[in-house]
Amino acid sequence: xxxxxxxxxxxLVLTRAVSESVAVIATVALARMLAPAEFGxxxxxxxxxxxxxxxxxxxxxxxxVQRESVEDTHRSSASLxxxxxxxxxxxxxxxxxxxxxxxxxxxxxxxLVELMSPIFLLAAIGAVARATLWxxxxxxxxxxxxxxxxxxxxxxxIVLAALGLGGSAIVIGALVQVGSSSLLLVIAAPPPLPRWHxxxxxxxxxxxVPAALAGLVDVLFRNVDYAIIAATLPAAQTGIYWRAxxxxxxxxxxxxxxxxxxxxxxxxxxxxxxxxxxxxxxAARVHAAVIFPLLALLIVLAPVAIPYILGxxxxxxxxxxxxxxxxxxxxxxxxxxxxxxxxxxxxRSLLRFNLGMLAGYAAAxxxxxxxxxxxxxxxxxxxxxxxxxxxxxFLLQRYVGISIARLIPxxxxxxxxxxxLAAVSVPLLHLVDPxxxxxxxxxxxxxxxxxxYALALRAVSRPAWSDLSLLFAxxxxxxxxxxxxxxxxxxxxxxxxxxxxxxx
Numbered sequence: 279x280x281x282x283x284x285x286x287x288x289x290l291v292l293t294r295a296v297s298e299s300v301a302v303i304a305t306v307a308l309a310r311m312l313a314p315a316e317f318g319x320x321x322x323x324x325x326x327x328x329x330x331x332x333x334x335x336x337x338x339x340x341x342x343v344q345r346e347s348v349e350d351t352h353r354s355s356a357s358l359x360x361x362x363x364x365x366x367x368x369x370x371x372x373x374x375x376x377x378x379x380x381x382x383x384x385x386x387x388x389x390l391v392e393l394m395s396p397i398f399l400l401a402a403i404g405a406v407a408r409a410t411l412w413x414x415x416x417x418x419x420x421x422x423x424x425x426x427x428x429x430x431x432x433x434x435x436i437v438l439a440a441l442g443l444g445g446s447a448i449v450i451g452a453l454v455q456v457g458s459s460s461l462l463l464v465i466a467a468p469p470p471l472p473r474w475h476x477x478x479x480x481x482x483x484x485x486x487v488p489a490a491l492a493g494l495v496d497v498l499f500r501n502v503d504y505a506i507i508a509a510t511l512p513a514a515q516t517g518i519y520w521r522a523x524x525x526x527x528x529x530x531x532x533x534x535x536x537x538x539x540x541x542x543x544x545x546x547x548x549x550x551x552x553x554x555x556x557x558x559x560x561a562a563r564v565h566a567a568v569i570f571p572l573l574a575l576l577i578v579l580a581p582v583a584i585p586y587i588l589g590x591x592x593x594x595x596x597x598x599x600x601x602x603x604x605x606x607x608x609x610x611x612x613x614x615x616x617x618x619x620x621x622x623x624x625x626r627s628l629l630r631f632n633l634g635m636l637a638g639y640a641a642a643x644x645x646x647x648x649x650x651x652x653x654x655x656x657x658x659x660x661x662x663x664x665x666x667x668x669x670x671x672f673l674l675q676r677y678v679g680i681s682i683a684r685l686i687p688x689x690x691x692x693x694x695x696x697x698x699l700a701a702v703s704v705p706l707l708h709l710v711d712p713x714x715x716x717x718x719x720x721x722x723x724x725x726x727x728x729x730x731y732a733l734a735l736r737a738v739s740r741p742a743w744s745d746l747s748l749l750f751a752x753x754x755x756x757x758x759x760x761x762x763x764x765x766x767x768x769x770x771x772x773x774x775x776x777x778x779x780x781x782x
Contacts, residue, residue: 297428304432308448309588311439314517320445321520322383322508323390325501326371327452330401332493334364335408350470351478357406358472364402371395383508386445393449397456404460406469416466423462431455488625495632496616502636503643503658510647519651522595523658525576525584526602530569530610545621555680558618562611563688564745567695569610571731573603574696575724578703586716594651601655608662611689615669624677631673635665691739698734703727 309317372395380388411420435451443450503523508516548554576583577600585593619628639661646657670682703723710719736743 297425300429300432304436306587307436308439309521309592311436312444312447313514314521314591315513316445316517317448317520318508318513318516318518319384319387319390320448321504321516322379322387323394323445323449324452325497325504326391326394326397327456328500329494329497330364330367330397330456332497333367333490334360334398334402334405349478351473351475353406353410354470354473355475355478356409357469358474360402360405361399361472364399364405367398368395371398383505384513387508387513390445390449393446394453397453400453400457400460402460403457404463407460407463407467410467410469411463414467419466423459423466426462427455427459430458488629489620492616492619492625492629492632495629495636499632499636499639502640503654506640506643506647507651507654510644515651518592518595519598519654521588521592522598522602522651522655525580525595525599526573526604526655527606527609530573530606545617548621551622551678554618554621555678558614558674558678558680559684559688560745561614562685563691563742565610565613566607566689566692567735567742567746570607570692570696571699571728573606573610574699574731575703575727576600577603578700578707578727579720579723582707582716583720586720598651598655601652601659605655605659605662608659608666611685612662612666612669615674618678619673622677624673627673627677631668635668639665691735691742694738695731695735699727699731702730 372392375388375392375395379391383391408420431451431454434454435447438447438450441447504516504520507519511519545554545557548557580596580600584596584599616628619625642657642661643654646654667682670680670685674680675682703726706726707719707723710722735746
C-alpha cells in the first residue's frame with residue numbers, strides 16, 4: 279500500500295501539473311474573452327459539477343471502496359442505482375431550472391442551469407468504474423483519465439467562447455470534462471450489467487446514503503455563498519466574488535485534490551487508529567508547507583498579478599482574493615477530515631456536523647452579502663477558522679483522537695516561513711523599478727519570496743523540511759534511478775538475459 283500511495287502521489291502530481299497548466303491557460307483566455315457577468319451567471323450552474331460527483335459516487339459507489347469485501351452483486355447493484363439515480367437527478371435539475379431557479383437567479387442563469395442538467399447522468403456512468411479503480415489503488419489510470427477529461431473540457435470551453443457562446447461555453451466545457459472522464463473510466467474498468475440485489479443494495483445504501491448526504495452538505499457549504507451572492511448582488515459582482523474565491527480558496531484544492539484522491543482508499547485500508555492519526559497529522563504538516571507559501575505569494579502579488587494576467591476588468595477582485603487567501607490556508611488544513619471520518623465508518627457523524635456547518639455559514643454570508651464583497655470575504659475567513667476548531671473538537675478528537683493542540687506545532691513552521699516570505703517579497707515589490715513592467719517584477723519577487731520561505735522552513739523545522747525533501751524525491755524519481763534503468767536494458771553483444779534474472 280505504501281508503494282501504491284507513493285506511486286499515486288507521483289502520477290497525480292505529474293498529471294495534475296499538465297492539467298493545471300492547461301487550466302491556467304484556459305482561465306486566462308476565458309477571463310479575457312468573457313465579462314465578469316458571464317462568469318457570475320455560469321458560477322451558479324457550475325455548483326452542480328461537484329454535486330453530481332458527490333451524489334452519484336458517494337451515494338451509489340463509495341461503499342465499494344470502504345467495504346472489506348466486495349462481491350459481484352454489490353457492483354451490479356451499485357451500477358443499477360447509480361444510473362437510475364443519475365437520470366432522476368438530471369431530470370429533477372432540468373425541471374427546477376425551468377420552474378424555480380430562473381425566477382431566483384434570472385432567466386439567463388436558469389438557461390445555463392438547464393444546459394447543465396445532464397451532468398448527473400454523465401457522472402453516474404463512471405461512478406462504479408471509478409470505485410473499482412480506487413479500490414485497486416490504480417492511481418495512475420485515475421490520474422491519466424482525470425487529466426484527459428480536464429484538458430478536453432478546457433479546450434472545448436475556449437473554442438466555444440471564441441465562437442461567442444458566452445457563459446454557455448463554460449457549461450458545455452464542464453459537461454465535456456465529466457462525460458469524457460466517465461467514458462474513459464468505463465473503458466478502463468468496465469462495470470457489470472446493472473441488476474437489483476436487495477441484500478447487497480441494502481449494504482451499499484447503509485453506508486452510501488449518509489455518505490452522500492454528508493458530501494451533499496459539504497458541496498452546498500462550498501457553493502452556498504455563490505448562490506446567496508448571485509441572488510443578492512448583480513451578476514458582475516457575483517463574477518468578481520467567484521474569481522476571488524477561486525484564487526484564494528478553490529485553487530489550493532488543485533493541490534489538495536492529490537491528497538483527497540489518495541486519502542479515502544488509503545485511510546480505509548489502515549487498521550490501526552494510531553497509524554491513521556500519525557499519517558493524517560503528517561499529511562497536514564506537508565500540506566501546509568506546500569500550500570501556505572503559494573497563498574502568501576498571492577496576498578503579496580495580487581495587486582500586480584491579477585490585473586496583469588486576467589485583465590483590468592478583474593481588478594476589483596484583488597482585495598477579496600487577498601482576504602480569502604486566509605480562508606484558503608485554513609481550507610488546506612481542513613483537507614482530508616471527511617475522508618478520515620468515512621474511513622473510520624462515521625458518515626452519520628460527519629453528516630450531522632456538516633449540516634450545522636452549512637446552516638451557520640449560510641446565515642453568516644446572508645447577513646454579510648448586503649454589505650459588499652470585502653465584508654463577505656472577511657466573514658468567510660472568520661467562518662473557516664471557526665469550522666477548523668469545530669472539526670477538531672467534535673470530529674477528529676472525538677472519533678480518532680487528533681486534538682487541535684497537536685495540530686498547532688505542525689503548522690508553526692509553515693507560518694514562520696510565510697512571515698519570512700512576506701518580509702522579503704513586500705519590500706522587494708516596492709523596490710523593483712516599475713518601469714521594468716509587471717512580468718519582470720513578478721519574476722523577481724516570487725522566486726525571492728519562495729527562497730526566503732524555504733530557508734526559514736529549514737532553519738525552524740528539520741522534520742518539515744525533511745518531509746518536503748522526501749516528497750519531492752519520491753514524486754520526481756532521481757536521475758540515478760533513470761541511469762540505472764537505462765543501464766539495465768543495455769545488453770552487451772553476445773549476451774542474453776537469463777530466465778528469472780532480476781532487472782532493476
